[in-house]
Amino acid sequence: MTLSASKFYSSGAETIDVALESGFFAKLKMRNGTFKLTQPSRFQELEVAFRPYVKERVVSLTEVLDVGVSTGLTTVELARFLADCGAASRIVATDLFIEAHIVELASWFRVFCDSEGWPLQYDVWGISFRPWIRRLDYVTLAFVPLVLGRSVLWPRLRSRIRAGGSRPVQMITRSLPSNSEIVFVENDIMCRAEDFTRRFDMVRAANILNIGYFSQEQIHSAIGNIHSYLRGPGALLILARTNRARENAGTLFELCENGSFAALERVGGGSEIEKLVLDFRPSQLQPPSGSPHC
Ligand SMILES: C[S@@+](CC[C@H](N)C(=O)[O-])C[C@H]1O[C@@H](n2cnc3c(N)ncnc32)[C@H](O)[C@@H]1O
Incomplete structure (x- = not known):
């Protein structure tokens, strides 16, 4: 029952x-x-592959954004992973429905x-x-x-x-430690949040910006929003999707001096939207209509 x-x-x-x-x-x-779906320990191979890059930047990873977290179960795991790498990070965990x-x-x-x-x-x-x-x-x-x-x-x-x-x-996980540095916020990644601007050293969007669920235009708009939320050059972006066999395809990106993204590491052939991210140019951030500010 x-x-x-x-x-x-x-x-x-x-x-x-x-x-x-x-x-x-x-x-x-x-x-x-949509359903509130998530699973524990779904990103282990991503953690193994991305660990050296995270460790290199550990001092600067203070503010982290996790987008589309469902109940935040994997955000708790992200917090553990970052702490294990030696980072003292505060995480903002967003979802449409919290x-x-x-x-x-x-x-x-x-x-x-x-x-x-x-x-x-x-x-x-x-x-x-x-x-x-x-x-x-x-x-x-x-x-x-x-x-x-x-x-x-x-x-x-x-x-x-x-x-x-x-x-x-x-609607968040009960596995959240009482001393957790995770704050849950209702937010739509398709709508630009001014208070997130240039705030984050790392953004993760896992199992959300999926081809087939969102149109290419929507994904493009979400990439623009995420770009505007990153603090500046050196900031990290993780995009990943888990398939039915619980295998991940993901890419770790870094924001470059010229405002474009570079891929640092890939797992399972890389994120399915990697090309959209690599082709993204900051000048595309200010279209006349812009992202909706909802
Ligand atoms: C499949 S879950 C992924 C949860 C977690 N990131 C993971 O990988 O285990 C996708 C989540 O994205 C949320 N979502 C869907 N559209 C969204 C949007 N436009 N903005 C923010 N969250 C959204 C859904 O509510 C859902 O909880």
Whole structure:
């Protein structure tokens, strides 16, 4: 049976194992159709390959940005890796969806939803149900109550949240150490965040800027945003994608004096968007419309 959000958030961090936690988050379908998927230890070969470059620059790696972190499980591992290399880094971990709420609509009915009131899980008498629709639901007609339920509940949940009638929680890993230097921020990599400008010594974007999920134009715009977030020459960028067999294809880039990127190291043939990054020129940063500032 799926763990309910109330139970998940009521139990202490020590009682939740990583597999159970990943299972809980993996069943939550976000408003944009994505699931909160991540897996522990998925970047070991990247760490081995990139370690010498990180160690060389360890003194300057104080501010790090991890983009599209899901629950931040791999961000915790990134923090461990950087500390192990000798870096004292603070990490900003971003995702489109971090903030969430548990809204009790009746003593027997609670809804776990995002900050806009979009239902992520129903809890009826302690039994949890998914609000999202599977293909089979169109055959069995189970989609009808799901669609109706969501359209009735969504505005109600949103007003309850705005009125403070909810329990706010964050969709982040419980494996976060209490003394962690990781700060979670809701952010869309497609929208330029002014407060990130020239702030980071290293940016990682893993399993997010994927061909097939984003258009080439969107990926280009995200590269422009990431470029503007890097402090300056010598700053590092890691791009990676994990396949179904848990193999990684990734590239470690360095920002050059002329503002373009150079590839320092590759794993599994390199990032699938490596060429877009290497072809990127800073002059492309100021198109008339620019990246949306949302
Ligand atoms: C597959 S997970 C990757 C998690 C982690 N980086 C890893 O590799 O294990 C992709 C995450 O990107 C987030 N995401 C999707 N679009 C995004 C955007 N435009 N800006 C920021 N995060 C986004 C999703 O919410 C999801 O949590």
